[in-house]
Amino acid sequence: MTFLMILTTIVFIIFISLSVFGGGQIFMPIFSWLWEFLNSHFGTNIDSQTISNLFTISNATPGVFSTKLAFASGYLVANGHWWGFIFTFFTYLTFVLVPFLAMYFSMKLMTSKNKSPFLQGLVKIMNPIIVGIIGALIIQLLIGIAFPQVIFNKSISEYAKVNNMKIKAQYFEKIGMPILFIYVLFTVIFSSIMYKKKFPVVLLILINVVCSFLVFCPWLVN
16 A cells, blocks of 8 residues: 555646646646645645645745655655655655656757757647646646635545635634735735845745735734
């Protein structure tokens, strides 16, 4: 059973590394689905709180976001066993090396056949597809942040639904949903402008964390 779990994890890590473009928060729903899938089929004890904590730590620390999630996957699926520390390097190297090799051989192919009408047509088709994928993931992330009671594109059985019993939804109900929506809208616009102005990302994250504490005052909510 352990071997099957390890094999399944590696296969899905390869699939994720080759199917998603980028290195940031667009990986959050995909890795979240992977961990929930492994938990439901192999009993890895990965709960929603662990996932939320990992996302928070990954966002607040320097480095490429997606590789940190791949690295942590090896430890999470091990469920506290000693081999988890070794498996983290396997999941990390799989996530990094597979797309690197794919890119290397693709570049060699395009260099040798750069005038091929097929490749030129493929590039024209892929550009809008990539933009569409990134745009869809941005919308999904914004919905999850601004409307915590909404479940969207989580799985086939839970593609779109409203769950007001979620802990996060109940928390923000006490504060006021309009405040959350206004805050998300403001911080997204502010962060985008500051990022374009080459403002340090780590400092920008710290500012947003401080602002969120000041706006929502979690110590005042019972």
